[in-house]
Amino acid sequence: MAEKDVRLMKGNEVIAHAAVHCGCDGYFGYPITPQSEVMETLMELRPWESTGMVVLQAESEIASINMVYGGAATGKKIMTSSSSPGVSLMSEGLSYIAACELPCLVVNCQRGGPGLGTIQPSQGDYMQACKGGGHGDYHLIVLAPSSVQEMYDFVGLSFDIAFKHRNPVMLLADGAIGQMMEKVVFSEQKPRLTDEEVAEQQKAWAATGKGQRGKSNVVTSLYLNPEELEGLNNRLQEKYNRIKAEEARWEEFMCDDAEYVLVAFGSSARICSAVVEQAREEGIKLGLMRPITLWPFPEKPLADMAARGVKGFMSVEMNAGQMVEDVRLAVEGKAAVEHYGRTGGVIFTPDEVLEALKNNLIK
Amino acid sequence: MKETMIIAGFGGQGVLSMGKILAYSAIMQDFEVTWMPSYGPEMRGGTANVTVIVSDKKISSPIANQYDTVIVLNQQSMDKFESKVRPGGVLIYDTNGIVTPPTRTDIEIYTIDATEESARMGQAKMFNTMILGGYLKIKPIVKLENVMAGLKKSLPERAWKFLPQNEAAILHGAEIIKRRQLSTTVFPPPMWLGLVE
Amino acid sequence: MAEVEIREENKVHARPRLITDTVMHYCPGCSHGTVHNLIAEVIDEMGLEDKAVGISPVGCAVFAYNYIDVDWVEAAHGRACAVATAVKRLHPNNMVFTYQGDGDLTAIGAGETIHAAARGENIVTIFINNSIYGMTGGQMSPTTLLGMRTATTPAGRDAALNGFPYKIMDMLTHLDGATYLTRQSVHTPAAVRKCKKAISKAFENAMAGNGYSMVEVVASCNSGWKLSPVEANRWMEENVMPNYVMGDVKCSTLPK
Secondary structure (H helix, E strand, O other), X not given: OOOOOOEEEEHHHHHHHHHHHOOOOEEEEOOOOOOOHHHHHHHHHXXXXXXXXXXXXXXXXXXXHHHHHHHHHOOOOEXXXXXXXXXXXXXXXXXXXXXXXXXXXXEEEEEOOOOOOOOOEOOOOHHHHHHOOOOOOXXXXXXXXXXXXXXXXXXXXXXXXXXXXXXXXXXXXXXXXHHOEEEEOOOOXXXXXXXXXXXXXOOOOOOOOOOOOOOOOEEOOOOOOHHHHHHHHHHHHHHHHHHHHHHOOEEEEOOOOOOEEEEOOHHHHHHHHHHHHHHHXXXXXXXXXXXXXXXXXXXHHHHHHHHOOOOEEEEEEOOOOOHHHHHHHHXXXXXXXXXXXXXXXXXXXXXXHHHHHHXXXXX | OEEEEEEEEXXXXXXXXXXXXXXXXXXXXXXXXXXXXXXXXXXXXXXXXXXXXXXXXXXXXXXXXXXXXXXXXXXXXXXXHHHHEEEEEEEEEOOOOOOOOOOOOOOEEEEOOHHHHHHHOOOHHHXXXXXXXHHHHHOOOOOHHHHHHHHHHHOOHHHHXXXXXXXXXXXXXXXXXXXXXXXXXXXXXXXXXXXXX | OOOOOOOHHHOOOOOOOOEOOOOOOOOOOOOHHHHHHHHHHHHHHOOOOOOEEEEEOOOHHHHHHHHEOOEEEEOOOOOHHHHHHHHHHHXXXXXXXXXXXXXXXXXXXXXXXXXXXXXXXXXXXXXEEOOEEOOOOOEEOOOOOOOOOEOOEOOOOOHHHHOOOOOHHHHHOOOOOEEEEEEEEOOOHHHHHHHHHHHHHHHHHHHOXXXXXXXXXXXXXXXXXXXXXXXXXXXXXXXXXXXXXXXXXXXXXXXX
């Protein structure tokens, strides 16, 4: 190659490129800082002229998520992206999508809350993403990218998982990863499925128009008969158990001989890997466990570490203490579990985290 | 090799794009790089800064405790970032608009009158590339050919006609950057202000 | 009741082919069943059975998907036009329509409706306007007339207390993207025939890619209004219909 095909891009920008490359059929969104570059990039790329992907700026996040619902109900690969307050508005729609078992992708490039809060990065939506947000017993599958390359790679991965389980997937990023530029390597362009392929593959449920199918498909989440609705819930819970068994993903960094372990996701995990390096220089046996899926939460590696004698865990999050509850549940009282966090859009430095570790855990 | 630096100034001074050129230049030389901007309303008229980390290894944290190099382009940024230079590190600033110069003695301090020079040359827009040229003189982490390739990559095609001017500005920046003499730091601010003006 | 054999020449109406066997839950005298029949007939006659996708609302017609045998997506309350927008944009050859009541469409879903119309989405909205929330037990809706008694306006709708009613179709006439807007009713055989023609025209308009269409059906809700079906129709003629211009409100093409 005469000129190397290296790209330097923002996390938000690569989301748009990844959507086109993985054969996404439709994006419906509404501008909100710090994720507006996703739709801006798509509008620059004009994928409706290349792959035939539909891109539409909706009138609100409420409309966006309901467009996602409509598009996903036709069996196509549909996505949206937003940031915290916008995702709150989408919560009702996400409950419907989960209830109807529709695959789709929602990117949340989190900002500080509560309320209008700030446009600076935060991880304050962990609970909302992993424990509900909307009404009823449902789960999103939640992935947390920690680099620009993962922002790119996880878009296609999310769609694969979403279609495998017929479940909405959320990519839980934050303003820091969305606005940061790093090197990124693109994958090859995957072709979009044709309407006929979609109608054939999803003929059991998708509302594509009856076509040659002969029977009508209805996408609904209304079950007025309590036993029927309980049946749906039982089916969903079985699926969630299957997802828990199959989809938990994580990464360990210097955990093998660790006496203490930091647990962190997304951009916090990047900062914590520097903390581990600093601590090791000081002779502290510190490791990092990075959950890649936040739901299902990777409980097993933490339980195993607690069982083999790790003295303490510190959950490091840009929030007031959310994931730490899952860490405690995984550790089951076998070791100390502390939390360190900053809120309001403040990003902690490695020094700060190391200091907190020494004060809170290594006494 | 690992260089952790921050460029801080007003929005509109080309702070973010200067960081972008450096980041692009670094990937032309096969380095790993992170470019982490401040973003939002502060970009428009307020202060803006960007942290750029260049390394020959995978970069862990895009957030730094301290910086190997700090480039300061206004007083607010001086107040905020002078203390963030690691001992033995480098602080570069444009004297224009700095009323309270840095006082630290455990770091190397350089000045570059890029505002004045670029204005004198009638090329005020070359201000940021001139600063970059000065920086690269002190920290030659990337070769000039890679800087030019990075510059080309970071500019839209319609702006490629300005590449020769940018190259000239980079070279000129390398000439005009100068080590600040320690003695100047003992002047109280008002007097110092009188001297530069 | 014994089966009565009807001779072909005496037959004036049969169950449309696309109406399912499911027993409708609508109250006797309700307009919904009639409009369902018309939609089923028009889809069949236009040969759109394979291409039709209906978006059902939250409200009395929530179960429309049980009665008309085409593909359906059940939308969240008020969001039918957003759902329809995506279905149509992803499947431009499909005939996509929403079926909504006045609570779903003019209250909680006003935003989605207006923006779908403004964008000129090639979809059809069948708007059943019976001036009341039927499903939840007869509360005031935005189209409830002044003075009308409902569960939440027990002394009659009072402008000072409850605000004024509004006519969304009249608002939509100002939008370039809305090209066919018509107001109909189904309270007499003649009105039913006219309404069917209007639905047919709206579906043609959508399939021609000529922007947004709405067929508003001024309807009665005898249960909610606490009247017999006959009295309800009379009350509608005397009180509701004078408030509305009936017939085509707008017939145009999308601006170039």
